[in-house]
Amino acid sequence: MKVFKTKKELKMYLSEFRSENATFGFVPTMGALHRGHLSLLHASSKNNDLTIASIFVNPTQFNKREDLDNYPRTLKHDLMLLEKNLCDVVFIPSTDEIYTNGVSSQHFDFDGLENEMEGKYREGHFNGVGTIVKKLFEIVLPTNAYFGEKDFQQLQIIRKLVKKSTLKVNVISCATHRETNGLAMSSRNSRLTSEERDAASIIFQILCAVKNKIGKIPLKAIDQWVSEQFEKHPLFKLEYFTIANEETLKKISEISPQKNYRAFIAVYAREVRLIDTISLNS
Numbered sequence: 001m002k003v004f005k006t007k008k009e010l011k012m013y014l015s016e017f018r019s020e021n022a023t024f025g026f027v028p029t030m031g032a033l034h035r036g037h038l039s040l041l042h043a044s045s046k047n048n049d050l051t052i053a054s055i056f057v058n059p060t061q062f063n064k065r066e067d068l069d070n071y072p073r074t075l076k077h078d079l080m081l082l083e084k085n086l087c088d089v090v091f092i093p094s095t096d097e098i099y100t101n102g103v104s105s106q107h108f109d110f111d112g113l114e115n116e117m118e119g120k121y122r123e124g125h126f127n128g129v130g131t132i133v134k135k136l137f138e139i140v141l142p143t144n145a146y147f148g149e150k151d152f153q154q155l156q157i158i159r160k161l162v163k164k165s166t167l168k169v170n171v172i173s174c175a176t177h178r179e180t181n182g183l184a185m186s187s188r189n190s191r192l193t194s195e196e197r198d199a200a201s202i203i204f205q206i207l208c209a210v211k212n213k214i215g216k217i218p219l220k221a222i223d224q225w226v227s228e229q230f231e232k233h234p235l236f237k238l239e240y241f242t243i244a245n246e247e248t249l250k251k252i253s254e255i256s257p258q259k260n261y262r263a264f265i266a267v268y269a270r271e272v273r274l275i276d277t278i279s280l281n282s
Contacts, residue, residue, distance in 0.1 A: 001083045003090045023048040026142030031055040032072040032187035036177035038085045040146040045086035054091040060105040061128030105131045110160045116249040150176040150184045152277045184276045196269045207278040210263045214280050239266040
């Protein structure tokens with residue numbers, strides 16, 4: 001496994017492998033790797049000639065300085081995991097290497113996708129996501145890029161970014177990996193206490209219950225039921241719950257059999273923010 005810290009060195013190395021038929025798989029991460037990340041690497045390795053990962057904690061997608069400062073950083077362990085899990089190349093740039101003209105976000109128009117859910121609660125977040133993903137795609141020039149469905153809104157925004165920027169990248173989604181209790185795997189889970197981690201099974205349990213209730217009771221009644229589950233829970237505070245159209249991400253008021261829908265949720269355990277989603281069609 002090769003490790004590079006500069007764009008120049010990485011590009012030079014990758015240029016040696018480029019050919020008309022060579023395929024590059026790319027897994028961008030912010031480190032603190034878990035089995036969900038590793039599943040993306042395995043998916044890439046199965047379908048590409050070369051698998052590349054990046055580790056970069058991107059400052060422009062954090063709207064609170066304390067969240068950036070508290071984000072877990074485990075580089076030594078991450079590199080060990082990457083080497084053991086079929087990664088060929090790792091890019092670990094510094095902030096100055098990525099943001100050569102100062103740390104700031106490009107402004108994007110994602111046709112309104114950026115204004116829903118996460119966009120309402122994390123101002124500027126998706127401009128930061130779009131900025132770093134576009135920069136990394138332009139550096140790596142991957143054939144395929146792999147993302148987990150837990151961050152489904154981000155996934156849809158990256159698809160929109162690729163389309164609007166005419167980037168030649170296939171964005172491939174992979175199923176959410178979960179702990180044995182159903183908690184969606186996330187780097188932030190390491191900041192939970194053991195009690196919180198065990199109790200966080202309620203998040204996925206509620207989403208599964210919503211899937212069972214959809215079409216059987218009114219949507220407003222589902223919203224009320226979800227709110228009530230957290231109002232009486234001592235460890236978690238609900239930030240938002242919504243049932244949305246998968247394509248537009250807009251909250252729905254009625255169910256149509258021709259459309260695909262998802263339930264989305266964001267919950268706080270103290271200052272640790274947990275998100276999850278589930279398809280309501282499959």
